[in-house]
Amino acid sequence: ASTVKIFGVRFDNVTLEEANKKFIGFMGNERLRTIYTPNPEIVMMAQEDDEFKVVLNEGDLVIPDGIGIVLASKVHHLGLNDRVPGIELMDLMLEYCNRAGKSIFLFGGKPGVAEMAAENIKLAHPNLNIVGTRDGYFETGKELKILDEINEKKPDILFVALGASKQEKWIHRYKKTINASVAMGVGGALDVWAG
Ligand code: UDP
Numbered sequence: 080a081s082t083v084k085i086f087g088v089r090f091d092n093v094t095l096e097e098a099n100k101k102f103i104g105f106m107g108n109e110r111l112r113t114i115y116t117p118n119p120e121i122v123m124m125a126q127e128d129d130e131f132k133v134v135l136n137e138g139d140l141v142i143p144d145g146i147g148i149v150l151a152s153k154v155h156h157l158g159l160n161d162r163v164p165g166i167e168l169m170d171l172m173l174e175y176c177n178r179a180g181k182s183i184f185l186f187g188g189k190p191g192v193a194e195m196a197a198e199n200i201k202l203a204h205p206n207l208n209i210v211g212t213r214d215g216y217f218e219t220g221k222e223l224k225i226l227d228e229i230n231e232k233k234p235d236i237l238f239v240a241l242g243a244s245k246q247e248k249w250i251h252r253y254k255k256t257i258n259a260s261v262a263m264g265v266g267g268a269l270d271v272w273a274g
Pocket of ligand 1: 187188189192214215216240241242243245266267269270
């Protein structure tokens with residue numbers, strides 16, 4: 080599929096269904112694949128943060144989360160067709176995991192949020208395996224301990240909710256260390272699932 084650059088951020092020109100297909104293609108791979116879902120606010124954030132822009136542009140699947148991105152594309156005739164909300168892609172990913180009996184790890188949010196989200200995800204997707212949860216507030220220096228915790232559980236998917244740009248930078252920094260097929264930055268999605 081083609082890609083489109085909006086204010087220097089490269090997006091995959093995909094529909095929700097195509098994004099889901101790409102995700103399914105990532106599953107079972109040895110090398111970690113990364114999924115980011117920038118909205119207009121995040122694209123603006125990247126204008127003032129070159130490191131963040133590089134991280135986003137090295138994502139394996141980058142979807143336009145927000146009509147503002149699609150509108151910017153239309154104004155500049157860049158050909159990006161569809162808005163692909165990250166939360167909707169996450170839903171399809173959870174459905175896939177439920178069908179295929181895959182495992183996930185939820186990392187991020189205030190203490191208790193990931194656990195509560197896990198309970199609600201489990202109710203909606205009983206066949207999916209939630210192998211671990213961890214809140215997103217930790218002292219610097221604890222990163223390797225957290226990675227050990229995650230890798231011990233060998234999740235198929237790691238969902239990271241540390242807010243933008245922290246979550247994308249974290250995934251990028253530990254890309255070679257994370258023992259999973261897919262890592263995705265999900266912002267406030269765990270709060271949504273926690274209810
Ligand atoms: N968060 C976290 N650790 C941090 C900062 C934020 O776990 O150091 C969590 C926060 O609790 C929330 C999520 O990241 O669940 C998204 O945060 P925010 O709404 O600030 O980010 P955005 O929606 O802009 O991505």
